[in-house]
Amino acid sequence: MAVPSYRSYLINGVKFNTKAQDDVRIVQNSGVYLLAHTMQVASAKDKNPIVSNMGFYGVIQEIWDLDYHKFRIPVLRCDWVDNTSGLVVTYTVIKEIEGDQ
Numbered sequence: 001m002a003v004p005s006y007r008s009y010l011i012n013g014v015k016f017n018t019k020a021q022d023d024v025r026i027v028q029n030s031g032v033y034l035l036a037h038t039m040q041v042a043s044a045k046d047k048n049p050i051v052s053n054m055g056f057y058g059v060i061q062e063i064w065d066l067d068y069h070k071f072r073i074p075v076l077r078c079d080w081v082d083n084t085s086g087l088v089v090t091y092t093v094i095k096e097i098e099g100d101q
Contacts, residue, residue, distance in 0.1 A: 006063045009074055016076065019059050030060045032078055057081045 007021040015029055022028040034056040041049045058078035066073045 004065045004067075006065065009063045009065070011074055016060060016063060018063055019061055032058045032060060032076065034058070054083075056083070 006018075008015055008017050010016075016032075017025070017029045019030045022030045036054050036056065037051065038054050039049045039051050040054060058080040060076050060078055062077040064075045064077070066075055
């Protein structure tokens with residue numbers, strides 16, 4: 001069974017594009033921002049972790065639509081930017097978006 005993929009996808013009235021779609025358009029909408037409430041540590045030996053908000057910036061590379069027959073989940077595969085160096089992290093991260101198409 002193949003998973004459908006899209007260059008653009010409408011979620012809760014917001015249109016998301018892949019980077020490839022943005023490259024051929026005047027208006028871009030492939031950037032994403034995720035605000036995570038997470039535990040942060042200074043190092044592996046840090047005995048005093050703090051819980052705070054941390055922002056992540058990324059670019060949508062692929063959009064998939066997972067169909068489970070009773071419900072569907074749009075999934076965005078993004079390249080994320082390393083907040084400390086500003087470089088693009090090229091490993092695969094998948095972010096689920098809640099809501100209707």
